[in-house]
Amino acid sequence: MSKIKSTHFFDAVVIGGGFYGASIAAYLVEVIGLKKVAIIEKEKALMQRASYNNQARVHNGYHYPRSYTTAYRSRTNLPKFLNKWGFSVKTDFKKLYAIATRNSKVTPKQFERFCNEIGAPIKIADSSDRKQFNSKLIEEVFEVEEFAFDSSQLRQFAEKELKDLNVNVMLDTSCTQIINDGFNIYKCIVESAGQKNTGNGHAIWTSKIFNCTYSGLNQIKGEFEGVKTRVKHELTEMALIVPPDGFSDIGITVMDGPFFSTMPFPARQLHSMSHVRYTPHTSWEDDADINPYQRLERFRPQSRFDRMRRDIMRYIPSFCDAKYVDSLLELKTVLVKNEVDDGRPILFEKDAKLPGVYSILGGKIDNIFDIIEKLDSELRD
Known part of the structure; x- marks a missing residue:
């Protein structure tokens, strides 16, 4: 020694x-x-x-209808998070989850039943909120309790x-x-x-x-x-925007499939915008000979904000007035085994x-x- x-x-x-x-x-x-x-x-x-360059969502289970364990753990952990770090959490906005008519992997009834099973508050959104959505593409809109944290x-x-x-x-x-x-x-x-x-x-x-x-x-x-567990990396873009008039105190997630979220990003007093199809620019399974952070340093893409906004406008026409401010470019690393159910379990490997x-x-x-x-x-x- x-x-x-x-x-x-x-x-x-x-x-x-x-x-x-x-x-x-x-x-x-x-x-x-x-x-x-x-x-x-x-x-x-x-x-x-990644602690800064993310959606800043404090999960309450809603995001994971196809992974009960992940959803339930989020419900269990939320009060603990608020107890220790509540000073950093923005709660004074309305959060809406909308279920698409086509291509969603969960129906409104299934989503509502899932929320009731994990004990997550849910109710049908007010008619004024529902009118913001294209009724031909959105089957139902729910108001839920979900928050955002200020990483700064x-x-x-x-x-x-x-x-x-x-x-x-x-x-x-x-x-x-x-x-x-x-x-x-x-x-x-x-x-x-x-x-x-x-x-x-x-x-x-x-x-x-x-x-x-x-x-x-x-x-x-x-x-x-x-590590022995297989992991996958994505080079991602999180757009930061000024939301349209009337949406500054509203967060929206359209799910559950190739859809999107926009919600407050407290550290910059803006909104984040992410899209399942356009946020990941490229991905690969981990290789010890490829340094992911060196790839990130060379990552200088053209923003996909316009493509995100065009798709979002189909569901929420008012988002034609969303204004682009910046993009957060970051690596996202997930377990390969959870690509199917979108679960987010921890990796703890001795x-x-x-x-x-x-x-x-x-x-x-x-x-x-x-x-x-x-x-x-x-x-x-």
Whole structure:
């Protein structure tokens, strides 16, 4: 084993400073009682990638009529999320779910029954709201309870929480290798942005590693061989818009098939616009030899906002007046096995050869509580 300076040894190292990484680091100190925890984050600040560049939806189950488990977990986790992070949640808007007449994979009756089964509030929308939709293409419109989070406020909370807990946050830094240094003590080779690909990184040591790098799960080298679960990446575009008059306090999802959502995006005081057909620009199954983040850096597409808007106008004619402001370009990573039912279970994988090394992936922000349950059972045994 290498000679280790105490200043370079940590009880746990969390790789990835998104919402999951920051929350897990805080949990390890606050709940498990670890004294020295470090976060390694390649961006210049916490929560700059997928934690920010997403729809900002706080799920309440409605989005997953074809995956009861995912929907039920969202219903269960929502009160917990509001209890801890309610200050960041926008609730003062009306949320409508509309069921298309054709090509939907769920009927209005099925959707209403599904919501009742998971205990999610639902009612027929007011006639004034229903009139906004093309009645030839929309069979029914429901008013539900679904919210949006402000990722900027979540980041500010995480920064303060981690500082108060004395978590060592290493920004603009990447973990390039994990090496078993003997007796299940791991050496993490870390490089700052200026040291990238120079071989001049330095080492820190730990007995526990939490790989929360989202799309970069399999990009760490050394003795870490990657996750066994098959994952798929998408290069995506989330349009940010000014909604038409009368829609500033309304979020809409038309489902369940090749449809779309538009809802408040609190961090920018705009609305997001996403479309199942046009938001993903390209996709591929994970390959450890292809760095997804390098592909993202080269991703400079022509916006598909006009195509999104044209399709949305068929269902909601007023959206001809929606105004484009910006696009959020990001990676979306999902489990291959859930492409059929659109479920969003967590990935929590213990490395078979490196005890104490865990890889973690969640598809929704509220999945953090499912991760915490797993960590409780793993670390408190």
